[in-house]
Amino acid sequence: MVDCCSAPGLMPFEKALETMLAAITPITDLESITLTEGLARVLSTDITSPINVPPHNNSAMDGYAFAHASLANQASLKLTGRSMAGQPYQGVCGQGECIRIMTGAKMPDGCDSVEMQENCQVEGDNVRFLAKGELADHVRYAGEDINKGQVVFHKGRRLSAIDIGVLASLGINELKVFRKLNVALIATGDELKALGQPLGSGDIYESNSYALAGMLKNLNVNVIDFGVIVDDESAIRTAFMQADKQADAVISSGGVSVGDADYTKLVLEQIGNIAFWKIAMKPGKPFAFGTLPNSVFFGLPGNPVSAMVTADLLTMPALMKLQHCNAALPITLKAKALTDLRKSAGRMDFQRGVLSTDSEGLLTVNSTGSQGSGILTSIASANCYIVLPAEQGRVQAGEIVNIRLFERYFA
Ligand code: AMP
Numbered sequence: 001m002v003d004c005c006s007a008p009g010l011m012p013f014e015k016a017l018e019t020m021l022a023a024i025t026p027i028t029d030l031e032s033i034t035l036t037e038g039l040a041r042v043l044s045t046d047i048t049s050p051i052n053v054p055p056h057n058n059s060a061m062d063g064y065a066f067a068h069a070s071l072a073n074q075a076s077l078k079l080t081g082r083s084m085a086g087q088p089y090q091g092v093c094g095q096g097e098c099i100r101i102m103t104g105a106k107m108p109d110g111c112d113s114v115e116m117q118e119n120c121q122v123e124g125d126n127v128r129f130l131a132k133g134e135l136a137d138h139v140r141y142a143g144e145d146i147n148k149g150q151v152v153f154h155k156g157r158r159l160s161a162i163d164i165g166v167l168a169s170l171g172i173n174e175l176k177v178f179r180k181l182n183v184a185l186i187a188t189g190d191e192l193k194a195l196g197q198p199l200g201s202g203d204i205y206e207s208n209s210y211a212l213a214g215m216l217k218n219l220n221v222n223v224i225d226f227g228v229i230v231d232d233e234s235a236i237r238t239a240f241m242q243a244d245k246q247a248d249a250v251i252s253s254g255g256v257s258v259g260d261a262d263y264t265k266l267v268l269e270q271i272g273n274i275a276f277w278k279i280a281m282k283p284g285k286p287f288a289f290g291t292l293p294n295s296v297f298f299g300l301p302g303n304p305v306s307a308m309v310t311a312d313l314l315t316m317p318a319l320m321k322l323q324h325c326n327a328a329l330p331i332t333l334k335a336k337a338l339t340d341l342r343k344s345a346g347r348m349d350f351q352r353g354v355l356s357t358d359s360e361g362l363l364t365v366n367s368t369g370s371q372g373s374g375i376l377t378s379i380a381s382a383n384c385y386i387v388l389p390a391e392q393g394r395v396q397a398g399e400i401v402n403i404r405l406f407e408r409y410f411a
C-alpha cells in the first residue's frame with residue numbers, strides 16, 4: 001500500500017491547505033455599507049443587538065388575552081377591548097375580563113395568557129372559553145429571540161440572506177465590513193476561444209473563468225477578468241504583472257503542469273515566490289500556490305474538473321482567510337456506496353457523488369459516473385464529494401465512505 005507521503009514530490013492535501021492558510025495575511029481595509037448591500041459581505045465588528053426581539057410581549061395567535069387566574073372558577077369573561085398588531089390596547093385588563101387580540105399584537109397589561117379564537121365562543125359582551133389552557137399559552141415574550149445587548153453575529157461572519165433579515169429585525173441599517181476583495185482571473189491556453197468566436201480546428205471554448213467568476217460572485221468579490229492569454233512566456237508574465245498591480249489575489253488556470261507550453265510555474269518563480277505546486281489529490285495534482293509582489297497567487301490546473309475542485313477546496317478557503325471570514329469547517333457525513341468506486345492508492349480522491357436517502361432513511365451515495373478531469377458535468381450532476389483517503393484502494397459497493405457536501409457558493 002502506498003501512502004500519500006510516498007508519492008514522490010506531492011504534498012498531502014491537508015498540509016497544502018494548512019501551509020497556504022498560514023501564508024495568508026488578511027486585508028484590513030474597512031468600509032461602511034447599508035444593509036441592502038450586505039449580502040455575502042464580511043462583518044468587521046461584532047454586532048450587538050440594540051433592542052429586544054420581539055420588543056414587547058405579544059400574542060402568537062388570533063384570539064383572546066386574559067389573566068389565567070380569571071378562569072379559575074368561571075368559563076366566561078367580559079370582553080372589554082381589543083389589541084391589534086401596531087395598535088395596542090391602552091388600558092388594563094381586570095380580573096374577569098378579556099381582550100380581543102390578534103397575532104403580533106402587544107399583550108395588554110393585566111394579561112398573561114391567550115386562548116385561540118377556535119376555542120372561544122362570543123356571547124354578546126362575553127366570551128365563553130371552551131378549552132382550559134395553561135398559564136402563558138400562546139404568549140411570545142420580549143427578547144425571546146434576541147436580548148438587548150446580546151452579540152448576534154461575530155466579526156468575520158459572511159452575511160447570508162437570513163442574516164440580513166435578522167439585522168433588519170434589529171433596526172440596523174449601517175454595517176461595518178471588510179472591503180471587497182479584488183480577484184484577477186487569467187485563462188491560459190492557445191486552444192481557448194472566447195464565447196462568440198467560431199471554434200477552429202483543435203480549439204475549445206474557454207469555460208474555467210466563467211465558472212470561477214460565478215463562484216467569486218457568490219462571495220461578492222470584485223472580479224477582474226483578464227480573458228485568455230496565449231501560451232507565451234512573455235505574454236503570461238505581462239498578464240501576471242498587470243493582474244498583481246490590480247488585485248489582492250490572482251487566479252490563473254492552465255499551463256501549470258509539465259508540458260512544453262506550461263509557463264505558469266516558470267513565470268511565478270521569475271516575478272514572485274512559489275510555495276508548492278504539486279498536491280497528492282485527485283483531481284488537481286498540479287496546483288501552484290505562491291505570492292506575487294502585491295498579491296497571492298493560485299495557479300489552477302487547466303482541466304475543468306481539476307480547476308473547479310482545487311478552486312473550491314483550496315483557493316476559496318484562502319480567499320475567505322484573506323477577507324477575514326471565519327468559514328465554517330466542512331461537515332463530513334458517512335454514507336453507503338451504492339456502486340464500486342475505482343481508486344488507486346497514492347492520492348486523496350474527491351470523487352463526485354449524488355447523496356440521497358434509502359427507504360429506511362439512511363444515507364447512500366452514487367458516483368456521477370466517469371470521473372475524468374475534463375468531465376465538468378460530473379460536478380454539475382453531483383451534490384457532494386466522496387472523499388477517499390490517499391492510502392485507500394478500490395471501494396466495494398456497500399462499503400461506508402466519507403461525504404463532504406458542496407458549499408453554497410459552489411454547485
Ligand atoms: P493545461 O493545464 O494547460 O495543460 O490544460 C489541461 C486541459 O485543460 C487541456 O485539455 C486544456 O485544453 C483544458 N483547459 C485549460 N484551460 C481551460 C479553460 N480555461 N477552459 C476550459 N478548458 C481548459
Ligand code: MG
Pocket residue numbers: 188189190231254255261302
Ligand atoms: Mg494549456
